[in-house]
Structures are given as C-alpha cells and as structure tokens.
Amino acid sequence: xxxxxxxxxxxxxxxxxxxxxxxxxxxxxxxxxxxxxxxxxxxxxxxxxxxxxxxxxxxxxxxxxxxxxxxxxxxxxxxxxxxxxxxxxxxxxxxxxxxxxxxxxxxxxxxxxxxxxxxxxxxxxxxxx
Amino acid sequence: xxxxxxxxxxxxxxxxxxxxxxxxxxxxxxxxxxxxxxxxxxxxxxxxxxxxxxxxxxxxxxxxxxxxxxxxxxxxxxxxxxxxxxxxxxxxxxxxxxxxxxxxxxxxxxxxxxxxxxxxxxxxxxxxxx
Numbered sequence: 001x002x003x004x005x006x007x008x009x010x011x012x013x014x015x016x017x018x019x020x021x022x023x024x025x026x027x028x029x030x031x032x033x034x035x036x037x038x039x040x041x042x043x044x045x046x047x048x049x050x051x052x053x054x055x056x057x058x059x060x061x062x063x064x065x066x067x068x069x070x071x072x073x074x075x076x077x078x079x080x081x082x083x084x085x086x087x088x089x090x091x092x093x094x095x096x097x098x099x100x101x102x103x104x105x106x107x108x109x110x111x112x113x114x115x116x117x118x119x120x121x122x123x124x125x126x127x128x129x
Numbered sequence: 130x131x132x133x134x135x136x137x138x139x140x141x142x143x144x145x146x147x148x149x150x151x152x153x154x155x156x157x158x159x160x161x162x163x164x165x166x167x168x169x170x171x172x173x174x175x176x177x178x179x180x181x182x183x184x185x186x187x188x189x190x191x192x193x194x195x196x197x198x199x200x201x202x203x204x205x206x207x208x209x210x211x212x213x214x215x216x217x218x219x220x221x222x223x224x225x226x227x228x229x230x231x232x233x234x235x236x237x238x239x240x241x242x243x244x245x246x247x248x249x250x251x252x253x254x255x256x257x258x259x
Contacts, residue, residue: 044188
C-alpha cells in the first residue's frame with residue numbers, strides 16, 4: 001500500500017502484519033525443502049512400485065503412529081500447514097509481478113485466507129484422528 | 130511528477146534469469162498441492178480403514194505418477210534454490226570472521242540428508258510385517 005509521506009512510516013510498520021507472515025513464509029519454505037522431497041519419493045514411487053515394505057503407509061502403521069502420539073500430530077501439523085503460508089506469499093507476489101498489481105489486496109486476502117483456512121482444517125482433522 | 134516506465138506483463142519471458150525466478154516462485158504451487166494431498170490423506174485416515182485404503186489406492190493411478198514426477202522436480206528446484214540463498218539470509222560470525230557461505234549452505238544440505246534419512250527410516254524401516 002502506498003503511504004503519502006514518510007512521517008506515517010513508523011506507524012504503518014508498527015501496525016503491519018508483515019513480520020508474522022514473513023516468518024511463516026520462511027518456516028514453510030524450510031519445512032517444505034527438508035521434508036517434501038523424501039515424502040514424494042515414498043508416496044509417488046516407492047509405495048506404488050512395491051519397492052517399500054508392505055506396511056509402509058498401510059492403515060495400521062499410519063493410524064497407530066498418528067493416533068497414538070501428539071508429537072507425531074504436531075510434526076504432521078507443521079509439515080502440512082506451514083508450507084501453505086510459503087505458497088501464499090510466493091503465489092500472491094508472483095501474480096502481482098506478472099500484472100495483477102491493482103488487485104494486490106484481494107490476492108493477499110485470498111492467498112493468506114486460504115493458508116489460514118488450510119491450517120485450521122489441518123488442526124481439526126489431526127485432532128480427530 | 131515522476132516518470133514511471135511501463136513494464137509489459139511478459140517481462141519474465143524476456144530473459145532466462147527472470148524466467149527462472151518465476152519458475153522458482155511457482156514451485157510453491159507444487160509445494161501447496163502436495164501438502165493438500167497429505168491433508169487429504171489425513172482426512173481419509175480420520176474416516177477409517179476403507180476411506181484410507183481408497184486414498185492410498187490412488188497412488189497407483191497413472192495420473193499420480195505424472196503429478197508426482199512434475200511435483201518432485203519442482204520441489205527439488207525449491208529445495209536447491211532455498212538452501213543456496215541461506216548464506217545471504219543467515220549471516221553468522223565466529224569472532225571477527227564471517228562464516229563462509231559454503232559452510233552455511235553445506236549445513237543445510239547435511240540437514241536435508243539427515244531429515245530424509247530419518248523420514249525414510251521411520252516409514253520404511255520401523256514397521257512390523259503384516
């Protein structure tokens with residue numbers, strides 16, 4: 001948002017949500033970089049090609065691991081929810097950069113709103129397992 | 130009045146570094162898409178055994194291979210570009226000396242290897258045969 005004059009800058013920065021969203025963007029980028037490649041190799045290639053043991057991703061293995069441990073739920077919550085904030089930040093600014101600057105505010109609401117919704121849904125689903 | 134030069138919306142197609150920048154930003158779509166899949170898997174798990182089995186059966190569908198292949202390439206591009214900029218974001222000092230970029234990036238690659246090994250061991254190596 002464009003602010004007329006520098007004298008408002010201090011106030012605007014103090015009120016801005018940007019540091020929170022930037023931290024979530026950054027944490028999500030790190031979690032995605034560390035965890036997603038190996039998970040994709042396992043779900044996309046090892047399991048369907050039967051290169052993994054029978055129990056891998058089986059209902060019994062996953063259900064007992066997730067339902068029996070709040071630590072596992074917390075890790076899954078971080079791995080699933082944080083990357084949505086990473087996406088929200090990058091996707092919003094990509095659309096702005098390729099010409100949708102005029103609806104930047106709307107894009108921010110949709111992208112970050114999407115990430116917040118996904119986070120809530122993740123929490124509710126994991127809570128119920 | 131200041132003069133603002135109009136940039137065409139196709140600026141990112143005009144140079145390779147610009148194009149790679151947009152590709153890097155759009156890797157986030159693959160990241161979110163895969164997390165959406167993991168979320169769906171957890172939803173199916175919460176619904177019980179038949180729903181969960183139906184969800185994992187999707188992994189043998191040809192579309193799953195295609196999506197996983199494209200997704201994995203994009204996510205690997207994300208991982209590599211992410212770790213390569215870490216020395217610019219995280220600046221550490223040991224006494225007067227700045228910790229070299231290669232050490233900071235290297236530590237992240239080592240962490241990636243360790244995380245991948247741990248996840249692989251948890252999912253592939255700690256089950257009980259049925």
